[in-house]
Amino acid sequence: xxxxxxxxxxxxxxxxxxxxxxxxxxxxxxxxxxxxxxxxxxxxxxxxxxxxxxxxxxxxxxxxxxxxxxxxxxxxxxxxxxxxxxxxxxxxxxxxxxxxxxxxxxxxxxxxxxxxxxxxxxxxxxxxxxxxxxxx
Amino acid sequence: xxxxxxxxxxxxxxxxxxxxxxxxxxxxxxxxxxxxxxxxxxxxxxxxxxxxxxxxxxxxxxxxxxxxxxxxxxxxxxxxxxxxxxxxxxxxxxxxxxxxxxxxxxxxxxxxxxxxxxxxxxxxxxxxxxxxxxxxxxxxxxxxxxxxxxx
Numbered sequence: 630x631x632x633x634x635x636x637x638x639x640x641x642x643x644x645x646x647x648x649x650x651x652x653x654x655x656x657x658x659x660x661x662x663x664x665x666x667x668x669x670x671x672x673x674x675x676x677x678x679x680x681x682x683x684x685x686x687x688x689x690x691x692x693x694x695x696x697x698x699x700x701x702x703x704x705x706x707x708x709x710x711x712x713x714x715x716x717x718x719x720x721x722x723x724x725x726x727x728x729x730x731x732x733x734x735x736x737x738x739x740x741x742x743x744x745x746x747x748x749x750x751x752x753x754x755x756x757x758x759x760x761x762x763x764x765x
Numbered sequence: 766x767x768x769x770x771x772x773x774x775x776x777x778x779x780x781x782x783x784x785x786x787x788x789x790x791x792x793x794x795x796x797x798x799x800x801x802x803x804x805x806x807x808x809x810x811x812x813x814x815x816x817x818x819x820x821x822x823x824x825x826x827x828x829x830x831x832x833x834x835x836x837x838x839x840x841x842x843x844x845x846x847x848x849x850x851x852x853x854x855x856x857x858x859x860x861x862x863x864x865x866x867x868x869x870x871x872x873x874x875x876x877x878x879x880x881x882x883x884x885x886x887x888x889x890x891x892x893x894x895x896x897x898x899x900x901x902x903x904x905x906x907x908x909x910x911x912x913x914x915x916x
Contacts, residue, residue, distance in 0.1 A: 636872040638812040638853060638872040640811055640813070664868065665866040666867075668862055669861075677832065679896035680896065680897045704897060704899065708821070710820070711818050712817040712818060713815070714816050715814035716814040716815075716816060740895075742832055742834065743829070744832040744896065
């Protein structure tokens with residue numbers, strides 16, 4: 630999708646997580662929309678997680694499984710009453726299996742305007758070195 | 766489910782259709798619960814979906830707009846109507862990237878919300894925090910609840 634392309638955005642219901650293994654979390658759990666793309670050097674993941682503060686976002690990479698969980702604190706004040714509710718809020722959860730080997734020490738995550746941007750640099754391939762044998 | 770056959774002493778055609786209609790509504794409701802959908806469908810079906818709440822002083826309109834910059838958002842209030850419009854842009858990531866998933870969408874949006882009561886259009890505040898827009902609109906003086914003392 631390029632900048633020049635302008636179309637009308639369609640209202641969509643959030644995708645709810647339905648697998649039994651994920652029901653340990655309280656409340657409703659949603660699957661955020663993501664973009665994942667890669668270059669030769671890194672994999673980048675973009676996820677729409679509106680309402681999640683940086684401190685409530687948990688990113689976990691174990692072996693080749695990447696998991697992120699974003700918990701939302703309710704935005705409504707204590708004495709507010711609902712008139713019309715079109716969307717629900719809940720935890721965002723998504724898990725990915727990464728095929729490439731990721732350099733865990735260089736992972737970088739940014740959260741801006743409700744969009745998470747995760748840079749996952751690939752491990753630099755061991756550069757071949759010439760070994761010279763010294764004559765003793 | 767309670768069978769209310771006793772209330773239909775005469776089984777004429779009209780009553781049967783009413784009963785069918787009632788059963789259909791009931792089934793829709795039950796299936797809606799079974800599929801686990803939180804809401805049956807978006808009330809307006811127009812992006813962005815909004816939540817409207819109120820307290821004694823104000824109405825609050827909230828919408829999830831991840832990735833939308835404040836300067837690309839246009840909010841106007843006229844009479845009882847609030848309009849939220851703008852554009853969600855997704856910048857190009859270059860030509861040499863290979864996409865695995867592409868679920869996020871960009872585009873224009875415009876949504877009008879009719880507020881249930883009169884408001885003071887001069888007293889509107891909007892904030893965009895972590896991709897969630899909150900618009901607070903003060904209720905008109907006549908709409909605010911008054912405490913009535915019992916003598």
